[in-house]
Amino acid sequence: MPELIVKVPAEETSYALKIEKNLLSQIGREISALFSGKKIMVVTDETVHNHYGENVLNQLRRAGFEVQCIVLPPGEQTKTFSSMPAIFSQLIEFGLTRSDLIIALGGGVVGDITGFAAATYLRGISFVQIPTTLLAQVDSSVGGKVGVDLPEGKNLVGAFYHPELVLIDPLVLETLTNQSFADGMAEVIKYGCIKDQNLFNHLMEMSSREEVMDQIEWVIETCCTIKKTVVQEDEKDTSERMLLNFGHTLGHAIEAYYHYEVYSHGQGVAIGMVELSRLAEEQGLTQTGTTEKIIKILENHQLPTKLETPADYAEILPYIEKDKKNFKGNLNIIVLEEIGSARRIKTDRTFFSKLEVGGNKP
Numbered sequence: 001m002p003e004l005i006v007k008v009p010a011e012e013t014s015y016a017l018k019i020e021k022n023l024l025s026q027i028g029r030e031i032s033a034l035f036s037g038k039k040i041m042v043v044t045d046e047t048v049h050n051h052y053g054e055n056v057l058n059q060l061r062r063a064g065f066e067v068q069c070i071v072l073p074p075g076e077q078t079k080t081f082s083s084m085p086a087i088f089s090q091l092i093e094f095g096l097t098r099s100d101l102i103i104a105l106g107g108g109v110v111g112d113i114t115g116f117a118a119a120t121y122l123r124g125i126s127f128v129q130i131p132t133t134l135l136a137q138v139d140s141s142v143g144g145k146v147g148v149d150l151p152e153g154k155n156l157v158g159a160f161y162h163p164e165l166v167l168i169d170p171l172v173l174e175t176l177t178n179q180s181f182a183d184g185m186a187e188v189i190k191y192g193c194i195k196d197q198n199l200f201n202h203l204m205e206m207s208s209r210e211e212v213m214d215q216i217e218w219v220i221e222t223c224c225t226i227k228k229t230v231v232q233e234d235e236k237d238t239s240e241r242m243l244l245n246f247g248h249t250l251g252h253a254i255e256a257y258y259h260y261e262v263y264s265h266g267q268g269v270a271i272g273m274v275e276l277s278r279l280a281e282e283q284g285l286t287q288t289g290t291t292e293k294i295i296k297i298l299e300n301h302q303l304p305t306k307l308e309t310p311a312d313y314a315e316i317l318p319y320i321e322k323d324k325k326n327f328k329g330n331l332n333i334i335v336l337e338e339i340g341s342a343r344r345i346k347t348d349r350t351f352f353s354k355l356e357v358g359g360n361k362p
């Protein structure tokens with residue numbers, strides 16, 4: 001089975017990331033090989049629990065562990081600081097000690113909140129990630145960022161805290177909604193854009209979820225290798241890791257302007273990648289024809305390429321300044337040189353001014 005080792009240079013440790021179809025049916029064996037303690041708390045959400053919860057819990061019990069489960073309501077609204085006290089109470093009631101284990105079984109929401117609980121409960125307890133969405137399998141489960149949202153904004157409280165192991169079973173993606181699958185594809189396409197022309201070209205040849213699933217192990221391994229390489233070089237997100245934000249500055253602003261109700265994260269990022277590369281192309285920063293390729297690939301994978309109402313850009317752009325990564329008017333933007341190669345430029349809001357003018361045209 002494909003196995004990647006993710007190094008954590010600052011802590012002189014590393015963890016394994018295993019990718020295999022049907023790995024979920026080997027959970028008992030995998031956890032027994034890693035963990036010799038007694039108690040395991042599995043944290044999941046209702047949807048994932050309905051599909052996979054009993055299977056995972058039963059395997060762990062059969063392997064001899066004492067297991068309990070916290071089932072959270074699904075969705076981003078669960079990933080808030082106010083969810084934490086109830087989670088901590090259940091960990092304490094179960095009598096979980098620092099020599100026990102927490103497992104995150106779910107998408108990015110479950111992974112982020114569980115990782116944050118693991119990072120802070122008793123000042124840190126071991127945890128394992130079993131990501132179940134495409135986004136979580138290629139993005140959020142690698143790199144050690146964990147955290148929760150505040151009423152003032154997303155991901156404002158958190159930590160860098162790494163799992164002991166990441167177990168990826170691509171077959172669990174079969175039960176995802178088309179929307180969630182497409183959201184993950186936006187990140188997959190992003191990796192191709194910033195680092196891997198070969199991945200991009202392969203994705204360009206696929207035009208359905210089924211075609212992606214036929215090569216899903218390779219797709220996930222390729223994306224995780226890129227993410228791992230980038231985060232190993234820049235664990236604390238100061239330079240190289242920023243490349244992963246391609247399309248995200250504008251994408252986040254789009255999501256936020258519509259109160260996270262109209263465009264999902266993947267859709268915001270998709271539109272962000274198109275507009276960003278169009279502006280960069282016009283300014284001679286990106287090879288001519290790149291935007292056209294990005295539009296084509298996003299259409300192949302059921303992602304939007306423009307806003308329904310472009311005039312809204314006049315009001316969306318101020319949201320860019322509210323993003324926590326844009327301090328003091330200095331805007332770090334990731335532009336492509338060409339497909340597969342990206343760099344960071346320092347600019348300001350004027351970079352986007354054409355978008356505003358364009359958006360206001362009747």
Ligand SMILES: NC(=O)c1ccc[n+]([C@@H]2O[C@H](COP(=O)([O-])OP(=O)(O)OC[C@H]3O[C@@H](n4cnc5c(N)ncnc54)[C@H](O)[C@@H]3O)[C@@H](O)[C@H]2O)c1
Pocket residue numbers: 045046047048051074075076079106107108109110112132133134135136139140141142143144145146155172173174175176177180183
């Ligand atoms: N830590 C990081 O580095 C990082 C990176 C990117 C995103 N994130 C975070 O990830 C979150 C988004 O993650 P997400 O897109 O996975 O959302 P999510 O966790 O909300 O999952 C999306 C939906 O899919 C359901 N689901 C999950 N697995 C399923 C399965 N196998 N079958 C059927 N349904 C399933 C969930 O119940 C949920 O309703 C955001 O909070 C974002 O901030 C974190």
Ligand SMILES: [Zn+2]
Pocket residue numbers: 187248265269
């Ligand atoms: Zn993203």
